Structures are given as C-alpha cells and as structure tokens.
Amino acid sequence: MQALSEFVMPHLGADMTAGTLLMWRKKPGDHVTKGEIIADVETDKADIEVEVFTSGVLEEILVTPGTKVPVGTVLAVIRQEGEAVPEKPPETARVIPMPAPVPQPGLQPLPRPSPLPAQAAGRLHVSPLARKLAGELRVDLASVTPTGPGGRITREDIEHAAHARAAAGPAPAAATAALPAPKPSEPSAPADRHARMRQTIAAAMARSKREIPHYYLSATVDLKAAMDWLTTGNLTRPVEERLLYGVLLIKAVALALREVPELNAVWNGAQLEIKPEIHVGVAISLRQGGLIAPALHHADRKTLTELMRDFRDLVQRTRAGSLRSSELSDSTITITSLGEQGVESVFGIIYPPQVALVGFGSVVERPWSVAGQVVSRPVITATLSADHRVSDGHRGGIFLRAVDRLLQTPEKL
C-alpha cells in the first residue's frame, strides 16, 4: 500500500472560503518535513506561509500559482516517509476529489524572475512573490508604497505601481506583457486589500452574531500583586527578556482554561469539540486598519519568558505579513485587549468556530477595600463573551474567578 497524503488549501479562520496559491517553495521530488513551509497562500487578510503536516516526498503538484481555489482543495500529493516510489502515479492520487479551481484572470503562472539588484532589497519588507513580481515587471521596490501588514510590500502594490507607471508612460516590453489588465470597475489595489479585509471581518462577525447566542460577564481584578511582581522582576531582567503585563494575562487565561475546558473548544455545527491543547489567539491590530488574531501555541505550558518571546515574535510577524497557516487555524480561544486605547471594558464578539473570547481593558487606579481599609489599587476589567449553547454563566463565572485567583500569585504563573 502506498501511503499518500493530501496537502490541501487550509482553512485559516471562519472568514475564509477560498485562497490563492501564490507560490510553491518545493518542486515534485523534493523532500518535505513536517512543519516545513512549502507554499504561500493569499487570503483576504494576509499572505500566509503554509506548513505541511506530514514528512515525505512531494509527489505531485495539482494547483499552479495564481489559481484561486476553495478551502479543502487538494493542492498537492505527498508520499509519506519510508514508502517506495511508485512506478506510475497511484490511483489514489487520481481520484482525490478536487473542487473545480476558480481561475483568477491575469494571475497565470509567471515566468522566471530576473534578479533584483542587491540594493533594491535594502530594509524593505517585501513578500517573496512581490519581490519576484517586481523583478519581472521591473518595478523599483524603493518607489512602491507599501500597504501590507507592517508596511510590507505586497503583490498588489507591485501591480499597482506597474499600472501607475504604465499609465504615466511607455513601460518596458516585458512588463507590459506580464501585467494583468485591470478591470475598469476594479478598485485600486491598496483600497481593494483593505476593503477585502473589512469584508472578511464583517462576514465573520455577522455570522457570529447571527449564529452564536452570546452571553457576557465581567469581573474587576486587583492587579497589585501582578504589577509589583512584574516591576520587581523587570529590574533584574535583561531588556530583551523584560515582560509586559499582557503576558501575565495570557498565561492566567490559558491556565484558567484547564479548569473550565468547555471554553477551550470549537462548535462544529452540531456539537462541542473540546480541544486538549490550549492555543490562545491574540487579537493584533494592524496600523492600516483591521486586525488578525493568530495563535500562541501551548500557551499554558510555556514559561512567562517563553511566552513573552513568542508573543513578541508573533506581533512582529503579524505586522510584517509573515504568519504561518497553523497560527491562523489553531486558536481555541481569543484574547483581545483595548487597554492601551483607554477602554475600561471590552465585550467582544466570538470568533467562530471558537466558543469564547476574553477581553481586557486598561489598568486603572481605583479605590479598593483591603482588610476593611479603602486603598488605591491598580485594577483591570476582565470580560468573557461566551457561547450559551455550550456553557452558561455559572461556568463562565468560575472561569473569570480562576483568572483573578491566578493573577494574585504571579510567581506561580
């Protein structure tokens, strides 16, 4: 028996129904290792690096770059490690159901790029495909206005720059040949990307409010112990290892989920699926507008130092537009914090198929009763938005109480 596995267009969130295969990083016959990034995919929110979930040899590529296909479409076939090379393509590879791909006008496979001068690379943030396209269209990267997350230059920015140049005057022959013709009604590329992100957020949030019976709870948490512990610890930590209080909140939420596991789950349309691993999605705002909530994997098992390191990395990569597929598909709950905007309470909308969202407001000084004395304390409002189909207020209250309790002993987090 040949053990073949399908590499499919991943489902990277409730708002994703299709994606465009941007490029392959491997070719047929190449060895691939579980967790390795082998393709880049464009969604309405961002360009994503897609990992493979099995080790083996890339047997066959079924979808070419530039093609938009529905989620679940088989993109390639991988012959798993240790299996013999078949003399001819196995039957299983031929009968894999593949939805009819939706071709994207003007996004056909591209010719080999001409190399860019080294100085053009500079410190610019450029997606691999955009860099390749810039070479083909002879677009000077330094002259391109970036619109991607973190100021990243995207494929659309290159196309936009090439169109603008073409409109201004004659373009090199190679550029004219490869440039997809815009539809008259098409919005400009930056506006298009931003509009698509808003549309996907709108679709997911509308679906959530339509389908999920939310209930909301809030609790005010005394943060004195946590803030004192943090300030003292940061005095002796090297600057690269200093912690932000947000990391304590993430860890407290992750540990509290062990006590109320039904909040660490997804609703699959008919029933609750409690997840054994805790992957906390953190809402990260993009400066150009919109937000993405990638996952911090195994947040409950990591030390605060590890969690801080991973959180920093995740924020940077989110804003630079280099997230991995697992980071967009694995979250089992989401945390959002609007404290830095001066918001005191956040009553968020659950991101389906998750069943809960935790919100944090700003840390504020408030009168607080301690042993019969009114004192000033730094407090924060923690909120829970939860799906009433799978949990109720009683369990939600236990969860928030656990978050509070865990934050009173920060040294144990």
Add this chain to the structure above:
Amino acid sequence: MTTQEISSQVLRLLGNIAPEAGLGGIRPDVPFREQFDLDSMDMLNFVIALHKEFQIEIPEADYSKLATLESSISYLEAHQRASQ
C-alpha cells in the same frame, strides 16, 4: 555623536519598528504613541533597539523619558555626556 546624528539614529530605529508609520512629518514634541499608533510592544522593541544601538542600560522607570523624539534625544545625550 551630534544631536543630528542621534536624531537620525532614533528615527532609523523607529522606522524599522513601524516601517509603515511614515516618519517624515514627525513632530518632535508629540509622543510616538500618539503620532504613529505605537503600542507597548512597539515601545519595548524601541527600548531594545536603543539599548543595542547605543550600548546603554535603560531601566523600566526611564521608559517615559523616551516618549517623544525630543525627550529621547535629551535622554541619549545625557547618557553620552555621563559616559565621557
């Protein structure tokens, strides 16, 4: 290092942290957070970048002195004078 050189370095480091911010029209006396929508993670990255670039220790208590371009330059110049 002259005031102008320090200013250029600070702007370069900020540009690396928030490349989409567009630092050309920076107002020296207005907090970076307000002008460029920076958050605490950005500010921590800024402090780390200053620490590496200028080889100085920056305690958490001093973060507020790095809120604007003007105050950052003053802070770094004071460090420079102290080390001479």
